[in-house]
Amino acid sequence: MARKTKTEAEKTRDAILDAAEKVFYERGVTRTSLDKIAQAAGVTRGAVYWHFRDKKEVCEAMMHRVFLPHEDMLEKLAARGSDKPLDDLKHSCLHALKLMATDKRRRNVASIMTLRCEYVEDMEGVVTRRAACKNRMLVSSEKLFARARRLGALAPEWTPRKAAIALQALISGLIMGVLEQRDHFDFAPMGTSCIEAFFKSLQKKAL
């Protein structure tokens, strides 16, 4: 076929990833063939094989495109070192949850990653990288909790590490709730409300 210009090639690459999001969401990662993706993108398998080695690479590229820009927010927060670390952390969590609730694309990709993908063989690497990402976020929030402790704002039953782990578990569980929400019930307000109550519980009570 005729050679395209570089920007056009980028457009077909994006079209392939768009199509992958759509078809992965509808049929799951394992059950969708590269041919289905190609058809949905209006190209043939040749194009897909040109831009990506196999389905795993398509999947990883699809995830990266959506979540890479968002990953390092916490680290900036931890580095900034404000005087209200718990508030910063809370707003960051609220923001993440709201993003999941409002941005359909992010929600769909997250849904693919949690409910429509099997992490075995090829994909094991993906889960490892996800764990590494989770761990970086954990370290950052632990720093913020440690700062809160030094400022005397953290209730005594919580060590920074425990608080960080519990917070991450809570958030991922709430996001799960958003992803599972059926019919037209909006789970997000309840989620934000839970986050706020949780942070209130984390604070040292005045006597």
Next chain:
Amino acid sequence: MARKTKTEAEKTRDAILDAAEKVFYERGVTRTSLDKIAQAAGVTRGAVYWHFRDKKEVCEAMMHRVFLPHEDMLEKLAARGSDKPLDDLKHSCLHALKLMATDKRRRNVASIMTLRCEYVEDMEGVVTRRAACKNRMLVSSEKLFARARRLGALAPEWTPRKAAIALQALISGLIMGVLEQRDHFDFAPMGTSCIEAFFKSLQKKAL
């Protein structure tokens, strides 16, 4: 082939489910053929098709066999109406987490359900039933929190419903942590420690 007696037939059915656990864990639900399951069970596909209509039914039976006996623990607790509902709930959660950490079979099946299965098309029904189960548990724990509130044991920032949702999110997130644990780090003690801190935070502080 020679016909087996009824108990022997039950044994091959169990063998098929055992094999399904093994192969689903190794290769994911979608990628494993019924033939692989049959081979791992020492039978042919004919036997599998005799006991189950298709792979979805195998998968559901495998899940049921492990989790049905455990599902209604919370409801009994809620019906009992003790005078320490928060303690009861805490012990129930600790028990569930410890079970995940110690019982390899349960952990593997849970891993299949969360990391090695794609909930699309046929399997959508499974996720619906899982959501229903989660909801029943939510209602039960909400009752317990409501009782705690009446007993004056629940901190004011928590409404029973919020507490129930947050607890469920926390637990599912922590179980996720257990399932993702790599090399030989044991995540469970940290998880139990988080649960204990969380319940301490839920309690109304003495002034």
Next chain:
DNA sequence: CTTTACATACATGCACGCATGAATGTATAG
């Protein structure tokens, strides 16, 4: 004799990876 509990056999239809072709963009030499 009928039903059960499988094994075997068959037909169909994907999905994958590779190899090759084709036509155009792009860089370079003169």
Next chain:
DNA sequence: CTATACATTCATGCGTGCATGTATGTAAAG
């Protein structure tokens, strides 16, 4: 500026292997 050489960007076709569902055979249990 132009011609040539090469690299890109796909489309098409082929062979292969597997997975599925069903249909049928069969021997013993009930």
